Amino acid sequence: MTTPGRSFPADFVWGSATASYQIEGAATEDGRTPSIWDTFSHTPGNVLNGDTGDVADDHYHRWSEDLDHIARMGLDAYRFSIAWPRIQPGGSGPVNQKGLDFYSRLVDGLLDRGVKPVVTLYHWDLPQELEDAGGWPARDTALRFGEYAEHVARGLGDRVSTWTTLNEPWCSAYLGYASGAHAPGRRNGADALAAAHHLNLAHGLAGRAIKSVLGENTPLSVTLNLHVTRPADPDSAADRDAVRQLDAVGNRVFLGPMLDGAYPADLLEDTRTITDWSFVQDGDEATCHVPLDVLGINYYSTAKARRWDGISPREQPKGHGDSPFSPWVGDDVEGQLIDYPPVPGPYTAMGWNIDPSGMYDLLTDMSRRYPDLPLMVTENGAAFDDAVSTGPDGRPAVHDDDRIAYLTGHIDAVARAREDGADVRGYFLWSLLDNFEWSFGYDRRFGIIRVDYDTLERTWKDSAHWYAELIRTRQLPAS
Ligand code: GBH
Numbered sequence: 001m002t003t004p005g006r007s008f009p010a011d012f013v014w015g016s017a018t019a020s021y022q023i024e025g026a027a028t029e030d031g032r033t034p035s036i037w038d039t040f041s042h043t044p045g046n047v048l049n050g051d052t053g054d055v056a057d058d059h060y061h062r063w064s065e066d067l068d069h070i071a072r073m074g075l076d077a078y079r080f081s082i083a084w085p086r087i088q089p090g091g092s093g094p095v096n097q098k099g100l101d102f103y104s105r106l107v108d109g110l111l112d113r114g115v116k117p118v119v120t121l122y123h124w125d126l127p128q129e130l131e132d133a134g135g136w137p138a139r140d141t142a143l144r145f146g147e148y149a150e151h152v153a154r155g156l157g158d159r160v161s162t163w164t165t166l167n168e169p170w171c172s173a174y175l176g177y178a179s180g181a182h183a184p185g186r187r188n189g190a191d192a193l194a195a196a197h198h199l200n201l202a203h204g205l206a207g208r209a210i211k212s213v214l215g216e217n218t219p220l221s222v223t224l225n226l227h228v229t230r231p232a233d234p235d236s237a238a239d240r241d242a243v244r245q246l247d248a249v250g251n252r253v254f255l256g257p258m259l260d261g262a263y264p265a266d267l268l269e270d271t272r273t274i275t276d277w278s279f280v281q282d283g284d285e286a287t288c289h290v291p292l293d294v295l296g297i298n299y300y301s302t303a304k305a306r307r308w309d310g311i312s313p314r315e316q317p318k319g320h321g322d323s324p325f326s327p328w329v330g331d332d333v334e335g336q337l338i339d340y341p342p343v344p345g346p347y348t349a350m351g352w353n354i355d356p357s358g359m360y361d362l363l364t365d366m367s368r369r370y371p372d373l374p375l376m377v378t379e380n381g382a383a384f385d386d387a388v389s390t391g392p393d394g395r396p397a398v399h400d401d402d403r404i405a406y407l408t409g410h411i412d413a414v415a416r417a418r419e420d421g422a423d424v425r426g427y428f429l430w431s432l433l434d435n436f437e438w439s440f441g442y443d444r445r446f447g448i449i450r451v452d453y454d455t456l457e458r459t460w461k462d463s464a465h466w467y468a469e470l471i472r473t474r475q476l477p478a479s
Pocket of ligand 1: 019022167168171225298300301303351352353379430437438446
């Protein structure tokens with residue numbers, strides 16, 4: 001792969017992203033109560049090597065050192081998430097001041113260093129008490145989320161540059177309640193769709209709360225992991241219909257209510273044997289449809305799909321795709337099965353294919369679907385098997401050329417999409433630090449800064465130096 005080199009305007013936002021449970025540690029400190037990820041990771045068999053977020057990167061104590069890394073790298077913005085169980089232990093009731101103070105210090109620390117704080121209110125750490133009361137399949141969770149958002153908006157106020165309600169509700173709904181790969185590890189298609197609806201509702205309620213506390217002009221966003229799925233055989237109408245079905249259940253299930261004010265008709269039709277959608281009450285779709293100022297998009301890889309009329313999904317071999325329809329939600333959809341043939345490599349250490357054309361297609365497609373909505377790449381990056389050597393200074397060194405190549409290809413795709421009219425305002429690299437990679441624990445490293453999990457020492461990988469130079473020059477070098 002060669003890229004010609006690209007230049008970006010001075011106001012293009014370069015950032016990096018993290019999430020609370022993946023980096024903070026200090027799981028029981030200052031009044032924090034367990035989230036579903038504490039429970040899930042402490043249950044044997046759920047996370048590789050039995051890893052948990054108890055200590056993680058110890059960012060809760062090392063936040064100031066981490067902000068110094070951010071400043072030295074020259075980031076324009078830093079995207080982080082707030083742990084609901086630190087703000088409202090148990091998920092309801094008054095604010096836990098010590099928890100709020102942590103984020104208040106973090107926001108001030110960013111502003112002191114000239115870095116814009118981009119806040120995500122929910123990156124998967126639901127208070128366990130709310131899960132015990134039904135979790136996202138229960139409507140009450142969405143109402144509680146609206147209250148939580150109001151507390152945080154009052155606490156952090158106008159110091160925050162962009163408010164993001166949810167990170168990847170697709171993962172919360174389908175991995176949490178259909179496949180069970182993520183916390184809370186439940187497996188029921190109808191619950192997953194109810195969860196999706198209540199996440200949409202939570203987004204609307206939180207967005208309205210933020211705008212009513214801080215003013216209508218407060219920049220509001222949501223981050224979606226939109227799926228780029230291609231038909232296994234582009235000439236097959238059946239395969240193209242499988243792609244349409246996945247776009248409905250994976251993408252438009254959120255885009256519809258959030259951006260158009262209604263669920264798409266084909267989604268309701270395709271899922272009728274799973275649920276009658278009676279959890280959608282009058283007025284809900286209008287509530288979900290809160291005006292958005294920017295749409296956050298997370299992109300990593302692509303998938304292929306084909307219509308499958310063979311054996312039942314339960315016995316289907318699992319392909320590369322991790323889709324709501326195979327084999328979890330799709331169990332109940334007669335005659336509408338989908339199979340995921342493997343996609344060609346190369347692959348990252350996650351087994352995900354490296355395909356920058358998916359980034360280009362997604363950004364240009366979204367800008368066509370929603371021409372007036374600015375876009376922001378809120379996550380992109382890769383895990384590789386980083387080899388650690390000893391540098392000339394005797395300190396550890398990581399020559400992660402594979403990660404630099406991945407980033408180059410994808411940032412080049414962002415530049416091409418912009419040239420072709422997509423209004424992409426910024427790019428956040430996942431991730432600043434190696435961290436707790438959910439069901440894969442500490443085994444998979446996405447950071448551009450290495451974390452030694454014995455000493456918790458931070459070391460810039462080559463990619464961190466490379467990214468700092470890109471930000472300084474606003475130029476993606478030719479490669
Ligand atoms: C994001 O999730 C999360 O926001 C972040 O916390 C996480 O650390 C990061 O990405 C890296 O995982 O399974 O081959 O079909 C991304 C979750 C990854 C789910 C890609 C869908 C499709 C690839 N998505 N996956 S495949």
